[in-house]
């Protein structure tokens with residue numbers, strides 16, 4: 491018997507807004523017992539700026555989670571504590587490798603309850619961190635969104651989170667649409683499958699358009715130097731000042747260092763759902779197509795699969811949903827069994843092409859927001875200017891530390907090749923000959939000729955460069971063409 495098609499309500503997924511919560515995020519915890527947390531986060535930017543956050547948190551009482559009732563309250567408490575935690579770790583001249591019991595005890599408790607790791611995940615900073623400006627307007631419109639929390643108070647930071655919120659909201663209805671397509675494929679109802687795929691492809695274009703709007707209000711230099719450092723995790727952060735990770739001090743004295751990835755959109759369940767629904771497979775990072783069957787690479791089956799690992803950073807029920815959908819996903823096979831149905835094949839290929847285009851735009855964004863600024867920081871650090879010497883030790887300057895040190899042999903994966911691999915894998919299941927050719931085309935060097943990227947030499951990194959660059963959740967080498975195993 492075929493496994494049942496998952497029901498959204500069983501996983502807390504909204505039919506209209508997908509992985510965003512059905513109940514809007516709360517703007518305050520209702521129990522006044524939590525006023526102290528609320529007061530700190532309401533003044534977070536000032537406390538970070540004045541370097542007083544750590545002192546204020548150290549003087550807090552350890553609050554219990556007994557006052558949290560509904561899920562929305564648990565979610566707000568999680569975001570509050572994650573913002574406090576990352577402000578505490580990264581908001582000083584050097585990072586703190588210890589989180590005090592005032593944060594650790596409730597945060598660990600809340601993480602267990604919500605089935606999320608105790609770090610600022612995509613859920614903490616995007617999914618559960620927005621409000622509509624006007625209640626009678628939809629939240630898939632960037633003009634109707636505001637954030638609840640930021641580290642910096644900069645509009646660039648709000649915009650960075652809100653672009654993702656709008657993408658999640660606009661993409662949400664695709665989830666039930668594709669579950670309908672899966673059910674229709676079981677019934678051999680090709681007309682319904684085709685209709686669902688066409689709508690999916692159109693929606694994907696909307697999502698790419700929203701993604702492109704990142705450039706409107708998020709400045710790459712501010713993103714790289716001011717925002718990204720606060721989102722950093724504790725894994726592979728030696729260069730940034732956390733060689734062992736972070737101790738979550740729960741007052742018992744038995745705590746060990748923990749290491750977690752930082753918050754990244756790679757933790758979005760929506761994009762992974764698209765891959766699963768279309769039958770796109772992401773191989774371990776750096777592994778070529780058909781390499782799994784090579785005798786040479788068979789022994790490397792335990793290679794690191796970054797995209798798969800990011801599921802550990804999604805809320806538990808969302809990760810479970812992806813697992814359960816994987817068991818019933820049948821669209822790719824259905825299309826392959828009906829290659830004579832041109833309308834069906836065209837609609838399927840259109841989805842692959844649109845998702846690949848989304849990833850293309852994303853690569854251009856990563857080039858502009860991560861690769862280019864990291865080169866500028868390295869260039870400045872070579873000049874050893876007093877400005878560089880004064881800067882606090884954090885993620886923004888971490889890559890300059892590895893200057894001159896070859897990363898070859900560390901097993902590091904280059905960031906852009908990783909993203910290109912994910913993009914290329916998106917096109918692999920294409921059915922129609924024309925689409926196959928189109929998807930295999932030599933895509934122009936990412937970003938070159940892109941209006942926002944300026945001159946070609948300011949865009950993608952040179953192929954000879956060999957330096958570590960911190961992404962959001964991952965640590966990557968900066969080589970353009972060299973793949974390999976991810977560095978952790």
Ligand code: HEM
Nearest residue numbers: 653654657754755756758761849856859912961962963964
């Ligand atoms: C300024 C904006 C953005 C930057 C700088 C950025 C940066 C990155 C980086 C560095 C990675 C590699 C993994 C890591 O180290 O975390 C990544 C992966 C990823 N990002 Fe983004 N990102 C941005 C916006 C977005 C948005 C808005 C989305 C969509 C919701 C998104 C979706 C993804 C996905 C799905 C991956 C995993 C790779 C893949 O599936 O293709 N990103 N991003």
